[in-house]
Amino acid sequence: MRLGYPPSIRIVLVPCTGKVDLIHILRSFEKGADGVCVIGCLEGDCRYQGGNLRARKRVEKAQEILEKIGFSGERVRMYNLSSSDAPKFVRFMTEMDELIRNLGPNPIKSTGGQR
Amino acid sequence: MIVAKQKPLEEIIEEVKDFNRILIAGCNECVTVCEAGGRKEVAVLASSLRMYFAKEGLDRKVDEVTLQRQCDSEYLEEIRSIVDDYDAILSLACGAGVQFMAEKYPKKIVLPGLDTLFMGVTEERGVWSERCQGCGQCILSYTAGICPISRCAKRLLNGPCGGATKGHCEIDKDVPCAWNLIIERLKELNRLSDYEKLISIKDWSTERAGGPRRITREDVR
Numbered sequence: 602m603r604l605g606y607p608p609s610i611r612i613v614l615v616p617c618t619g620k621v622d623l624i625h626i627l628r629s630f631e632k633g634a635d636g637v638c639v640i641g642c643l644e645g646d647c648r649y650q651g652g653n654l655r656a657r658k659r660v661e662k663a664q665e666i667l668e669k670i671g672f673s674g675e676r677v678r679m680y681n682l683s684s685s686d687a688p689k690f691v692r693f694m695t696e697m698d699e700l701i702r703n704l705g706p707n708p709i710k711s712t713g714g715q716r
Numbered sequence: 717m718i719v720a721k722q723k724p725l726e727e728i729i730e731e732v733k734d735f736n737r738i739l740i741a742g743c744n745e746c747v748t749v750c751e752a753g754g755r756k757e758v759a760v761l762a763s764s765l766r767m768y769f770a771k772e773g774l775d776r777k778v779d780e781v782t783l784q785r786q787c788d789s790e791y792l793e794e795i796r797s798i799v800d801d802y803d804a805i806l807s808l809a810c811g812a813g814v815q816f817m818a819e820k821y822p823k824k825i826v827l828p829g830l831d832t833l834f835m836g837v838t839e840e841r842g843v844w845s846e847r848c849q850g851c852g853q854c855i856l857s858y859t860a861g862i863c864p865i866s867r868c869a870k871r872l873l874n875g876p877c878g879g880a881t882k883g884h885c886e887i888d889k890d891v892p893c894a895w896n897l898i899i900e901r902l903k904e905l906n907r908l909s910d911y912e913k914l915i916s917i918k919d920w921s922t923e924r925a926g927g928p929r930r931i932t933r934e935d936v937r
Contacts, residue, residue: 666725667823709771
């Protein structure tokens, strides 16, 4: 199954989405990412019991912070899928790509503030 | 530990927005445990502020440091060589830390990033509750180890009052009645007879009512 997904997506591997901290999400934006999606296992299927549930809470916190500083909270999203479900992965990534294209680039890029 | 929570981001932005060089100073003790002002929270706040300023097109420097404690001179001294590089210090310590920082660096603007709330415990991760008000005269030996000063809304020394319903306080049905807890624990300890003993009038001069408190111990000076 050789499915393509948007080339704008850059994958960062983590052992479990429970490893993803709030600061990792924020630093991505600080370094110029236009959007971040955290892709965890299906809820209830976490190998470490609740890593994906923790990740969801952190994503929600990141959304709240981004809204407060004038970014759109929609730029960060949580997805859940089975690692063997390639078509769904492609669908999610295409959706994310479209969402971010509609929102436009990271606001700090237009002010030259990217670090 | 001293429990605090971070001020709303909007309020923090309002505090710091007119300063060009800002140092965010965390504290490795109580506020790290209650996840309000430790290294992690400093990093998140600094990142948020940097992004906010960048988005607004403002050229601001926001740096991070986390001290072991902000309520002890020796740790505050660790930043003496760098404080002049900043226009303001945003302290994520409790109110004591913020004030001691300001005392140590009298010419520096020191701002609070947290609202300090109470002395309490971690019931579970993300849930902290009050246990002590520092009244200066502990009566826990008479009250089965449960403090009516900090946990009874009326601070009754001989309770409960008539407002308790089904073991909960009239101020909020989720707040357990301290005196109900005391009686239940006395029962379990087989010391219900202690409940019959009246606790005499408390000397509140050892509490905050007596003015700012200070202790001096000659044996350790």
